[in-house]
Amino acid sequence: MANLKELRGRINSVKSTRKITQAMKMVAAAKLRRAQSQAEAARPYAERMARMLASLGQAVVGNPDAPKLLVGTGADRVHLLVVVTGDRGLAGPFNTNVGRFARARIRELEAEGKTVKVMTVGRKGAAYLKREFASRFVGEVSFQGKKRVGFEDANEIATRVTAMLEAGEFDVCTLIYNRFRSVISQVPTAQQLIPAELPEAAPAAGDAQGQPGAWYEYEPDEATILAQLLPKNLAIQVYRAMLENSAGFFGSQMNAMDNATRNAGDMINKLTLTYNRTRQANITRELIEIISGAEAL
């Protein structure tokens, strides 16, 4: 039988664990709100960018010297995977899910005989994938210690990817991240960055005003604008993935901590019950001893 002192110690330790998880849950909830509003603030830019790109892309596709960022190198041999994960743990299955997704993807591509290169954003993804695929690593970025990720951070990554493309180090670039569907659901997603998937030339621009497919004039020319627009587009895609990642991370962490708090509560109840039972059993035993001692006299 567990002794009373031991039980008391365990109850206290679980209680303090519950306090910690509860505090972490609150913090995650506050950060989640901030991350979500940041993600929302970035949306208008991405939308407008997609609209412009759609109308520009049409003008250039099919052109033999269209920029590589748009059409790729034409080959499909070397794949670069950019894997975005959180920098910290204690967030439920958040990081593991992306990691597992990325691993399946790498295996699949290698089974097809392609060469795979991996670049990770976030510390946890690097730790997860390095064990198995260290030889495929071409870079890892982490923003640990940074309060919030800014557009410059995403831009830096995009610049690196562009430089690698220019150097002919890969043919296809895919971004893997956790898409933020809701606070309780994040879905690992793969999105092809290069060659760019052109957004459908939606009932384009001007149409809202009833003018069929407005024809734009370009100043300077299409090629120059496109050459500036494409790297921006890349950066904005990475930025969006990073924002969704951080929103998802806090959502997942909040959930995990909520569960942990609840489990700690259950544990405390169970331990308290055992504690009381043991205490009563002790008292009963002592009584029996006293009574039988008295009767024997």
Added chain:
Amino acid sequence: MATFDLELVSPEKLLLSRPVEMAIIPAAEGEMGVLPGMAPMIVALKGGVIRVQENGQITERLFVLGGFAEITPTRVTVLADEATPVASLSRASAEARVKEAEAAYNAAGNEAPELREAAMDRLLAAREMAAAAEAA
């Protein structure tokens, strides 16, 4: 007076979205004033100040650091790489940026011409920023 919708967005937020009478935007090949009913255009921007006119007066000045503008007869969307209201520009940080850009330009002295040109653009944009901060 006739108006059109002006939207100014940076990657981090939506800065401005309302009907205005005229906007003067720093296009790559010279400043241009945009009035309602312009022919559709997409222009690249250089660093400079966007001036917004409402009721015959300039009501808002925002500094943008490069980007694009999409112009249609009834709407103008400016996608800026970075945008700050002129009033909140700080002269010190603008000057620091000029120094940095100058150093980068000098360092790019014997790089490929495109790189040098990009460094030059950045330097010019930084100088514009310093000038705008000065004037504010």
